[in-house]
Amino acid sequence: MNYFELFELPVSLKVDVSAIAKKYFELQKKYHPDYYSNASEEVQADVLEKAAHINKAFKTFKNPDETIKYVLMQKRLLEEEEKYQLPPGFLMEMMDLNEQLAEAAFDGDDNLAAVKMSMENAEKEIYSPVQSIIENYKEGETTETDLLKVKEYYYKKKYLNRLKEQVK
Incomplete structure (x- = not known):
């Protein structure tokens, strides 16, 4: 069940x-x-x-991320320990955020606040294209193409969450 x-x-x-x-x-x-x-x-x-x-x-x-993961796994669109390839542009943005984070560790709280803001903006940016899909999901109606967009969002968010953990 x-x-x-x-x-x-x-x-x-x-x-x-x-x-x-x-x-x-x-x-x-x-x-x-x-x-x-x-x-x-x-x-x-x-x-x-x-x-x-x-x-x-x-x-x-x-946990909203775990709920998304669970549904995608039930649909056999996501596998545990899957090696998902994120878009190069996104990875470049994350590398930039990671560098900003490293610099902020040396420069102090003002820069750290700016990095946190950048991370929040990145999170909004990756959620925006899938917000409607996530909030209006209908079993049997939402297409596999849309679910694959949610899968990409899931992996982007997972990557971003790892960066956010460094801030804590």
Whole structure:
């Protein structure tokens, strides 16, 4: 059972986490291992597995990037440890940001603030072309071409997130 089926949701690239939280607590209560302490070992093992599946699904839904990754993997458009080739222009921009980040480490907070702003702008720039696709995804209607654009966005965002981690 996939995560969307588990939470009785339509497949979506962007989920309402607050609405999902209610369903999560409902499922957690229903499948909490403590309620099955007197059940057979087989039932206890099944419940434990179900509870772990529920937790993993909720963790995925709480992270927008992980939700996108999950949907793309379900569609077999993305593979774990895939060697995705990002466009050279994007990589050049990221190299420039990385250099700015290295310089800011020596120059102080003013330059660091400028680099953070550049990163925020880069994030908006990569999201803009796929915003409508992500926010209006419809199972069976959104084309594979559009999903491949989302895949590129996913990898660009992943790259940008690695740079952002250096700032923290």
